[in-house]
Amino acid sequence: xxxxxxxxxxxxxxxxxxxxxxxxxxxxxxxxxxxxxxxxxxxxxxxxxxxxxxxxxxxxxxxxxxxxxxxxxxxxxxxxxxxxxxxxxxxxxxxxxxxxxxxxxxxxxxxxxxxxxxxxxxxxxxxxxxxxxxxxxxxxxxxxxxxxxxxxxxxxxxxxxxxxxxxxxxxxxxxxxxxxxxxxxxxxxxxxxxxxxxxxxxxxxxxxxxxxxxxxxxxxxxxxxxxxxxxxxxxxxxxxxxxxxxxx
Numbered sequence: 001x002x003x004x005x006x007x008x009x010x011x012x013x014x015x016x017x018x019x020x021x022x023x024x025x026x027x028x029x030x031x032x033x034x035x036x037x038x039x040x041x042x043x044x045x046x047x048x049x050x051x052x053x054x055x056x057x058x059x060x061x062x063x064x065x066x067x068x069x070x071x072x073x074x075x076x077x078x079x080x081x082x083x084x085x086x087x088x089x090x091x092x093x094x095x096x097x098x099x100x101x102x103x104x105x106x107x108x109x110x111x112x113x114x115x116x117x118x119x120x121x122x123x124x125x126x127x128x129x130x131x132x133x134x135x136x137x138x139x140x141x142x143x144x145x146x147x148x149x150x151x152x153x154x155x156x157x158x159x160x161x162x163x164x165x166x167x168x169x170x171x172x173x174x175x176x177x178x179x180x181x182x183x184x185x186x187x188x189x190x191x192x193x194x195x196x197x198x199x200x201x202x203x204x205x206x207x208x209x210x211x212x213x214x215x216x217x218x219x220x221x222x223x224x225x226x227x228x229x230x231x232x233x234x235x236x237x238x239x240x241x242x243x244x245x246x247x248x
Contacts, residue, residue: 115158170220
């Protein structure tokens with residue numbers, strides 16, 4: 001689509017992100033369309049309740065500090081991110097579908113936006129004291145510049161690591177299944193007894209990999225959500241996590 005000098009394209013990632021959004025909204029709508037769920041939940045309502053209950057428990061475990069208070073304002077962001085990953089990651093297991101999170105630009109944009117938001121939250125909660133995360137207490141002054149640099153580098157690389165982790169796991173697993181599936185289908189279409197017998201090997205490997213790959217797709221949503229909670233905990237509590245470990 002050309003609008004003046006600007007060019008817009010509706011790509012596969014855009015389409016499948018829109019389909020994911022529509023699927024989640026339809027699922028929630030059907031569960032809550034009559035003002036609430038059933039007292040005896042069906043399978044779909046149980047799925048929605050499981051997703052909804054999982055995130056607060058994760059927030060309770062990972063974000064608390066010394067007082068143990070849960071930072072409930074972070075719940076919507078974490079819940080949306082977890083649901084997005086949970087529904088996007090397994091899409092590549094469906095034939096003729098597309099895995100949004102297997103594109104590095106998508107995961108990188110997601111991780112960078114979350115990292116920027118967490119940094120803003122850190123400055124809002126702690127002011128300029130937020131920069132103290134890069135300098136532990138009791139460090140000799142001559143070593144301070146080196147330690148600040150050593151702490152800032154891994155902190156900034158958090159924006160890359162989250163996106164790379166999700167992209168690499170989705171790309172590697174789905175690519176392996178797709179290559180083996182294509183090989184099995186090609187050998188099956190050879191109309192030759194030799195290739196038909198040889199096709200059983202790749203076919204069984206694909207079937208064996210399907211279950212673990214589906215588990216990896218679901219677990220990566222969990223791992224990404226835990227990473228966000230850990231980064232939020234570091235930004236809001238700063239050195240309190242270390243103090244809690246010391247007191248225990």
